[in-house]
Amino acid sequence: MRSIPSTQAGSEKQSAEMSVQQIFGRSVALVLRAAPRELINLLLLNLVLGAGPSIALYFGKVVIDEVIRLLTVNTTDDPLSILLNNQLLLTAIVITILLNIVVDSLQPIQTSIVAALRDRVKGYAQGQMIEKVATFDDIALFETPERLNLITLTKEKSLPKLQEITFKLLEIMISMLRFVPSVLLSVSIAWWIPLVLVVGFVPTMYFDVKHHRQSWRIEETQASLSRQMEIYAKVLTEDTYAKELRLFSLQSILLQRWRDRFEQIFQAMQQVRRQGAIQTMIWSLVSGVGAAIPYVYIILGVLGRRYTFGDLALFTGLILELRQSVFFLVFAFTGLYDASLGTRPFFELLDLQPQIVSGPIPEPLRLSASSTSGIQVKNLSFTYPGSDTPTLQHISLTIAPGEMIALVGENGAGKTTLAKLLCRLYDPTEGAILWNNHDYRDLDLNELRAKIAVVMQDYARFPATLRENVGWGDLLQQNSDRAIQTVLEEAGIAHLPQKLSHGLDTPLGKQLEEGIDLSGGQWQRISIARSLLRSQAELLVFDEPTAALDPKNEHELYQIFRTIAQGRITIVVSHRLALAKLADRIVVLEQGKILEIGTHTQLMANGQRYCEMFTRQASSYLET
Template sequence: MSADIDPLDPLALRAAARSERKSVGRLRTLVGSSLALVWSSGRRVLLALVAVQLVAAAAMAGQVLAVERVLSGILAAQADPGAEVMDKVLTPVLALAALSALAAAAGAVQVQLQRLLGESVGRTMWSKVLGVATGVGLRYFESSEFYNRLNRVQTSALVRPYQVTQGLLSMASALAASIGLGITLYLISPLLLPLVVVAGIPLLITSGRESRLEFDFSVQQTPAIRLRSYFTMLQTGRDEAKEVRAFGLAGWLAGRFDGLYAAYLRDLRAHVLRRGLLSLVGQLGAAVVLGGTLIALVALIDHGDIGVAEAGAAIVAIRLLATQVQGLFRGVQSIFESGLFLDDLRQFLALGEAAIDEDTGTEAPERFAHLRAEDVRFRYPGADRDALKGVDVELRAGEVVALVGENGSGKTTLAKLLAGLYQPDAGHVLWDEQDVSSFRPSSLRERIAVVFQDFVRYALPATDNIALGRVDEPADPAKVRAAAAAAGAETMLDRLPNGFDTVLSRLFAGGTDLSGGQWQRVALARSFYRDAPLVILDEPSASLDPRAEHELFDTLRDALRARTALFISHRFSTVRGADRIYVLHEGEIVEQGTHDELVARDGRYAELYRLQTQLQVKGEPTRPPSPSSTQLRG
């Protein structure tokens, strides 16, 4: 597949797949890359599997020779009235039985070795795919086509490298057996051998079209399969279970799921029919040639060119050889069919390689005196307008800066740019006059702690949940406890059945659930444990009750320990003590200043503030909280 093919364009993928042609060079490339992967995943198992397949091939060829010896012994005994049949056939019969047992045992061992090797390859491929999924830029996760590619790789391409190698091993086994059987058949009659080989050509001709049909079907069905998986999750997810029951959604969800599955089965039936017809054509062609081979054998017997014993052995050899030749061509088909998926996989893994290549630059400084965003613009993939339009903000070391605005105003997007999770389409983010684009991205993110509104609730012990804030070093129990204390979570966690060792989920035995507010404190503790110079808090008190919210922000400056904090909030009571407040509206900074300055300006901030504070009680507004509050002030 060409290097300039868009890895997220399904039409480009299908066109590239159709343009691929079977060739010895391409076969060599597919075999080489897949074999290298399997070799690195489990070389000992691979060598053992090859050895077993060679034993099985040798046993198969030996069975043909044993059959010929048995028939020859029987005929010799019949020609000599004084001879004992058993004396003539005992040894070849025992040999035939032993070789049959050996072939059966080799087949059983082969199945288990293939299973072990398949899991080894699966582990390697999962590591590669998950590395891409966690390494690519956040923008990829705004693209549905990236999810389609990820899903297709997970469901199809992950097993294809092993299937290519399995096809190669099957080819090697079939080739070894074919050579042995071919020599035997050639010794009986040189005419029969090429006829048997020709019988596999119809299968090879039809296999190319089958391969492309399979890949096209996979690309076409990926969005529907993803949607079906989503409806499965809605019906089985723990978090979704309560709402499904509260709103009586079970029947509706089941209907949508069944409809999606019915559509898939309808398409699958048509696909299977097309593949089946192609396979039938190939098999009929092979059967015609094989029938001609048997007719030729009968003619040779009729003309006395071969004897009865040789004819019996030839029939066995023809049948076995025809099977092996077909297996040989099926192996070729398997390799080329998997090759289309491997091209898909290779393009996906290239995203991860690009992410590694992009993680270059100078190390981000340990601290900064000021951080600025200058004329920053950003647009999400597929969006028709900018999420940020020429935004300018500044954070000085040790300050607490707030972002406020209505939903969709761009607050979280701006936070992600300042956190180094997105790169601006225009403008600059500067640390002490140095553009962060010159820093190694991962080193920049190491200097920033982020707690998003939809933070992850890890089904792990409390200690791990907090220590995940810095995984580049072993968890320090004392630092974990200090971070929990700073977030007001220490006492709560100590009261759990196993204290900080309690698993924070009922998904696993011995675990327990936390309330939303308790989880928010754990997430805050995780950010404090990171001990980064910049802390970004997205709605840090969204799940807290008013008392807990007051306690949190009353101690927030002490918890930050002179670190710079940027926090986003819809609650204006939590931002009043910030050193500076930025008001965003439709992706633009429309106001900035302290709480008192913004209220006195009587602009958008003052309007939103009044909407929150002037609650109607019997038609009379309540007195708003005094603007002289010193919350968050140093």
């Protein structure tokens, strides 16, 4: 007997153990993959922008020294003649001016490339996240708080942090290109000057890294509160809840809940920020004192006639340039550390593996009337991820080819869960589902699902055209007006395109430009039409397919279901037992176990749970 695969648990454990160095390496690799051209262009550009200031300082020294020399040896009243006849001075002035012009003119180009780099990284990372979530084979990703928190952290924290990593790498690149020439020139003053400046920043870097680590721990622990804030914000701002929100005057309650959670997160972060700011400020003062030592040393050297005034200008500028480049390097590296911590959820999400794995058999065996075995559910048990209580326990059931089965029971009995397992949105925790004696897990997942048509209780209302809302049931027939019109007719909304401004190409959904909304019953019929378009389907699964319909339209669809179910295995989940009467057999579930199986007549004759439910429901209809 199989149990759920352990690949997912192993992946989560591996992600949890990722070091900052590993995360940093993956983050940098992602940036390199996302925007290699922009990074190369920035590197070449910053060779000029980074080294330019130090070179300009050197030639500025030459200008000052040469001007002072000429003033002491030349008494002519023609400054222009002096300038033009001194090749060294003229060359130094021209180079200094040209460097400043070039550096200033390259700034707009750098800004443009940086913007392109930011957008490239954002689009690449967001695309990877969307692809991962959208193509995750099972739906456990959306049904456990821990994984929902992971998605929230990825969207709200990791994606912005990946962009931040891009800018921090850029800052490090620029700072290094400023740092190296500054060091080489400052060593000419005294070998210890660069060392003093760098060592002075070490305590600041240490405490800044510590602060970022504490901040990120707070953000991780507050992910649940952040997701709750997002939920309350959605309820307060989206049209789905607008009417009842106002009719029941719930705004103040939900807004207060949002504010309470914001305040919890804010206060926790504020405490860490205060501690970090005080520690960093203290050690920044220490590094400032360290930077003052070389400055005083040079002034004393000029007063002692060891250095010229040009040397004073050069060395003063170099020390400031070196200190600034060290400052930027330190805080770029600590910012990079912080950003790397924030990208952990992104890589944890990418490393997640679904519990279900596509099998090797490329085409599923047929489930139609020509099949011999149909579907066999063998000793099936299922527990949702993150839960300790099984939803289904030791279910065994054989569904014959072409048979319609109705799953009935009270809320929480496990009906919809069994339907999800039959669609292979999950794999069983224990036991198996067989397809003509082949385990579901041995079949190719995409091919299997291509043979299943579903109408779920929480059916999708795609923000797309009417044609797409129906045509996405079978992409090969999306452009066939005839095929779409046929299934719309079968679903009882044949005249809907004629009532819409652009017919089949009318956008549905208020969030689209010129889009219109439909009634709940119309939307549900569209979902049924979408399912009907999948003509190659050999297994039909209907989960509360008539929930939004009135009794007249409900009866109409009962006949449609019975017609399209011919020759196919059909699973119907319904609270409305009038639909169950149409089934060949009825399976009564209670607390995750099969309580009764039989036809409507047999179960009514037994006088047990089904009979009680049907009688109670029938009497409520009579009373109305």
